[in-house]
Amino acid sequence: MNLALTEMRRSKLRFGLLAGAVSLLVFLVLLLTTLSTALVNSITGALKGVDATVLVYSAQARDNLQASRLDPAVVESVAQVEGVTAAGPISTLTTSAALKDGTEDLQVFGFQPGQPGAPTGLSEGRLPENAGEVAMDGGGYSIGDTLELTAADKQLEVVGLLRGAQFSATPTAYVTEDLYGQIVRATNPNVPFVPINAVAVATDQDPATTVTAINESVEGTKAYTKDDAVSLIPGVASISQTFGILVGLTFIIGIVVIGFFFLILTVQKMKTFTLLRAVGAGTGRLARVVALQIAAVVLLASAIAVVLTLLAVRGLNSGIPVSLSPALVGGTVAAVLVFSLLAGLLSIRRISTIDPFTAAGAR
Amino acid sequence: MNDDFVPAHPQEPGLDPAQEAKAHADAILKVEDVSKIYRSGDTEVHAVSSATMAVDQGEFVALLGPSGSGKTTLISMIGGLLSPTTGSITLAGTDVASLSKRELTAFRAERVGFVFQAANLVPFLTARENLLYVSTLQKRISRKDAHARADQLLEELGLAARAKNVPEQLSGGERQRVAIGRALMNDPDLILVDEPTAALDTKLGRQVVELLAREIKQRGKTGIMVTHDLRMVEYTDRVFEILDGHLTHVEQPSALAH
Ligand SMILES: Nc1ncnc2c1ncn2[C@@H]1O[C@H](COP(=O)(O)OP(=O)(O)OP(=O)(O)O)[C@@H](O)[C@H]1O
Ligand SMILES: [Mg+2]
Numbered sequence: 001m002n003l004a005l006t007e008m009r010r011s012k013l014r015f016g017l018l019a020g021a022v023s024l025l026v027f028l029v030l031l032l033t034t035l036s037t038a039l040v041n042s043i044t045g046a047l048k049g050v051d052a053t054v055l056v057y058s059a060q061a062r063d064n065l066q067a068s069r070l071d072p073a074v075v076e077s078v079a080q081v082e083g084v085t086a087a088g089p090i091s092t093l094t095t096s097a098a099l100k101d102g103t104e105d106l107q108v109f110g111f112q113p114g115q116p117g118a119p120t121g122l123s124e125g126r127l128p129e130n131a132g133e134v135a136m137d138g139g140g141y142s143i144g145d146t147l148e149l150t151a152a153d154k155q156l157e158v159v160g161l162l163r164g165a166q167f168s169a170t171p172t173a174y175v176t177e178d179l180y181g182q183i184v185r186a187t188n189p190n191v192p193f194v195p196i197n198a199v200a201v202a203t204d205q206d207p208a209t210t211v212t213a214i215n216e217s218v219e220g221t222k223a224y225t226k227d228d229a230v231s232l233i234p235g236v237a238s239i240s241q242t243f244g245i246l247v248g249l250t251f252i253i254g255i256v257v258i259g260f261f262f263l264i265l266t267v268q269k270m271k272t273f274t275l276l277r278a279v280g281a282g283t284g285r286l287a288r289v290v291a292l293q294i295a296a297v298v299l300l301a302s303a304i305a306v307v308l309t310l311l312a313v314r315g316l317n318s319g320i321p322v323s324l325s326p327a328l329v330g331g332t333v334a335a336v337l338v339f340s341l342l343a344g345l346l347s348i349r350r351i352s353t354i355d356p357f358t359a360a361g362a363r
Numbered sequence: 364m365n366d367d368f369v370p371a372h373p374q375e376p377g378l379d380p381a382q383e384a385k386a387h388a389d390a391i392l393k394v395e396d397v398s399k400i401y402r403s404g405d406t407e408v409h410a411v412s413s414a415t416m417a418v419d420q421g422e423f424v425a426l427l428g429p430s431g432s433g434k435t436t437l438i439s440m441i442g443g444l445l446s447p448t449t450g451s452i453t454l455a456g457t458d459v460a461s462l463s464k465r466e467l468t469a470f471r472a473e474r475v476g477f478v479f480q481a482a483n484l485v486p487f488l489t490a491r492e493n494l495l496y497v498s499t500l501q502k503r504i505s506r507k508d509a510h511a512r513a514d515q516l517l518e519e520l521g522l523a524a525r526a527k528n529v530p531e532q533l534s535g536g537e538r539q540r541v542a543i544g545r546a547l548m549n550d551p552d553l554i555l556v557d558e559p560t561a562a563l564d565t566k567l568g569r570q571v572v573e574l575l576a577r578e579i580k581q582r583g584k585t586g587i588m589v590t591h592d593l594r595m596v597e598y599t600d601r602v603f604e605i606l607d608g609h610l611t612h613v614e615q616p617s618a619l620a621h
Pocket of ligand 1: 409410428432433434435437480
């Protein structure tokens with residue numbers, strides 16, 4: 001016969017309301033985190049997924065890939081730097097296309113097949129190998145479809161599909177550097193050369209060391225580790241921070257609610273706890289009653305919250321790919337559980353101060 | 364002071380408890396020269412002073428005295444709820460005063476059955492669960508035996524039909540009987556009962572005490588019942604009188620009959 005669970009069974013309304021309130025807070029934490037991750041991924045996915053550990057922009061780019069313009073010859077200079085094992089170009093532009101899902105904005109990335117700078121995150125098919133092929137993330141395409149670039153007046157065959165490889169939350173097409181040049185010249189026939197945006201670098205040493213080496217030896221460029229480059233993408237820092245504050249506050253409110261609820265419950269039950277101490281229940285045993293009830297409430301609330309989040313993620317198909325990660329659920333539930341149990345120490349401290357003799361007094 | 368306390372007027376003056384204790388050399392419970400002083404700030408309350416008494420195995424005795432005379436204080440020390448300021452208490456060879464906090468907790472769970480003056484039951488457990496829960500605090504009685512024992516006790520106490528009710532659905536007398544069942548549940552050496560009839564009318568009070576006496580006798584237990592009601596002592600073997608913290612006499616219940 002378990003005291004903790006029997007009490008919960010007898011007071012379904014009380015514990016149910018608490019679990020309901022906590023589940024809404026856990027739901028908010030899960031949803032906000034999922035959305036912010038999805039949002040950040042859709043902005044940064046292309047850069048995060050680049051097959052390289054170091055990126056090189058032009059010195060005037062102010063840390064912004066799209067503002068960076070480099071002569072393709074820089075690839076060769078970067079490749080000479082000590083510690084660099086391979087280097088390849090990354091080029092990107094926005095153009096218009098007649099996308100299958102009805103939208104028109106398309107982000108295009110050019111890369112040199114087989115060199116750093118190629119995308120990762122292929123979910124189906126393969127990467128393009130010649131100037132007639134494209135790999136897509138977004139826009140509603142399947143393998144074998146035709147992508148129509150309206151501005152450049154080109155028809156391309158979709159040979160691969162990528163996931164988590166979008167940039168600026170726009171459908172993104174990956175093409176060879178050759179085809180990229182043709183797209184640029186189709187709209188600007190007079191350009192003297194087709195500039196690239198960045199050099200992607202593979203290195204056999206610590207990326208930070210390579211960054212320093214490139215900065216010292218290649219004039220007019222600025223190198224970044226890929227992680228730095230990703231977090232410097234405009235908007236990412238403020239999105240992460242804003243969502244971080246919301247998630248943190250919600251989390252803290254949840255813990256405070258649980259802590260105070262159980263403290264109130266413990267104070268209300270003081271007479272019962274005193275009686276139990278008097279008839280031979282140890283403090284540890286009573287502390288376990290509180291801990292078990294907290295764990296039960298948190299687990300029940302988490303289960304409800306996961307269901308709510310799944311429904312919300314499904315119902316809320318907003319264009320950017322959103323999915324609830326099991327690691328996030330596990331981490332959130334574990335964190336709520338640990339901190340709730342810590343908040344439960346408020347109650348346990350009260351229990352530990354009980355003088356069992358009080359039970360003998362005439363109230 | 365309590366209005367319904369009737370001072371005892373025995374035909375013959377009773378014995379001195381300390382003298383009489385010598386005649387009970389192999390008593391299961393020995394209280395020797397026990398005192399309790401409550402200190403709060405610089406005031407001292409001498410709640411129990413130099414109490415000496417001995418109770419034999421199988422005896423059911425009463426502790427009779429007016430309100431504030433130290434009855435609850437004395438039985439709390441005997442039951443390991445309160446440590447004496449001086450003196451020694453021995454229950455079946457265990458020196459209660461020498462036990463650690465943790466050992467006292469186990470002592471209360473396994474060796475003593477309490478029926479307190481006020482709150483006695485866990486409000487969110489049924490009558491049967493109130494009995495079963497205390498059995499989880501000890502190791503001698505197996506879980507299976509505990510279920511059978513709880514059912515048997517409830518039956519004997521006339522509570523079989525109320526086993527599934529929570530305390531607020533029970534009458535005062537029924538609650539008191541559940542508390543008696545709870546006290547007997549772990550097969551303790553000693554049953555300590557504090558004013559079992561305080562909240563009951565005389566008729567119901569008598570029934571509860573009679574039942575208590577029967578259970579204690581049937582099971583060969585040792586019991587101490589605190590009361591300030593002279594009418595309740597007829598079910599006991601001996602009566603210890605306490606006044607202002609001093610155990611004054613031991614009487615035969617018949618000597619106190621009115
Ligand atoms: N925790 C305490 N601190 C200080 N004094 C106390 C404490 N508990 C009891 N007392 C005092 O000790 C004396 C004996 O109290 P006790 O509760 O043992 O009396 P009692 O005989 O059980 O009375 P009643 O019949 O009213 O229950 C009283 O004067 C009481 O005020
Ligand atoms: Mg009392």
